[in-house]
Amino acid sequence: MEDRLKILVVDDDPLIRELIQVYLEEEFLVIHAENGSKAIEKVQTDEPSLVLLDIMLPVINGLEVCKQIRTFCQVPIIMVSAKGEEIDKVLGLELGAEDYITKPFSPRELLARVKAQIRRSLIGGEGGANKGFSDSMSRGKRIPDDTLDLPGLHINFIKYQVLLDELEVELTAKEFDLLAFLTRNRGQVFTREQLLNKVWGFDYVGDTRAVDSAIKRLRKKINHEEKNYIFIHTVRGIGYRFEVPNQ
Structure with missing residues (x-):
């Protein structure tokens, strides 16, 4: 029990x-x-x-x-x-x-x-209070490096930690999965259906509104317009793309 x-x-x-x-x-x-x-x-x-x-x-x-x-x-x-x-x-x-x-x-x-x-829930910690990583990313699809440093943004894929201007950003497990996938595929455009399949998984029984909502939350947490930290872009009529500012 x-x-x-x-x-x-x-x-x-x-x-x-x-x-x-x-x-x-x-x-x-x-x-x-x-x-x-x-x-x-x-x-x-x-x-x-x-x-x-x-x-x-x-x-x-x-x-x-x-x-x-x-x-x-x-x-x-x-x-x-x-x-x-x-x-x-x-x-x-x-x-x-x-x-x-x-x-x-x-x-x-x-x-x-x-x-x-x-x-897809939290792993590597106790109960539901820690951030985690979905199984779709833990089955052999490892991030090639432990960390990623971008202008203003630091991601530690082992600790599931995200820092924006050295301040920790609290993400849900799904938001972290989505960010990790997008950063691994910087510059590529993905439809909502592709993101749903790649991040949520083929067995997900919801719809693409989950993608839009997760993107909206993620933007609020990591985009910083005053410092030109605009990482996630909407490609009208298609989907979303992650870009490194000023590159």
Whole structure:
């Protein structure tokens, strides 16, 4: 029991929590929170490996919970929405969630999404409080050098550390994976579908909005227009490209 990865299920409906536990308990240790405030507390105290986070929550709604979690922790988050409205999905991704799923969902789909995020979740550390690297990059696709130094930007691929003007930048595991892939392929243009396949993996069950949201978050964290640190560029009608400033 104790050796299993821990999943935090956040939902105000006890029947939903119990149902999800039935779906997942054969492979994961499932813990619960019934409102947004307790969810934040549980992430801090129990350090789960993944959070299944309902959007419609009492006390603090799921979107705000996601936002607050991202201020101190990079644990993978899958947003759960009963409404299925696009705005909820987009907001969740922009706030740092890795994926979303709409109620009602099948046990097979839920398990597939959880496993997909767990496979890409944090490695080399304890629980969900450390940054990591996706399995797609750890299976033989090693970065040729341990570090990369660009104007204003330093990346340590062993420590999963990014410095902007010598200040550490907090990235989610997926944001780090995306940045690592783009920096390894500087100057090349990639479509959203290509990035989805290369970084998220062919078994990812979401859509290309996940790419747009991750790019948007990454830009906010590493682009610095005042110093002309514009690393990630949009190629209209195609996708995205990483360029080294002034080169």
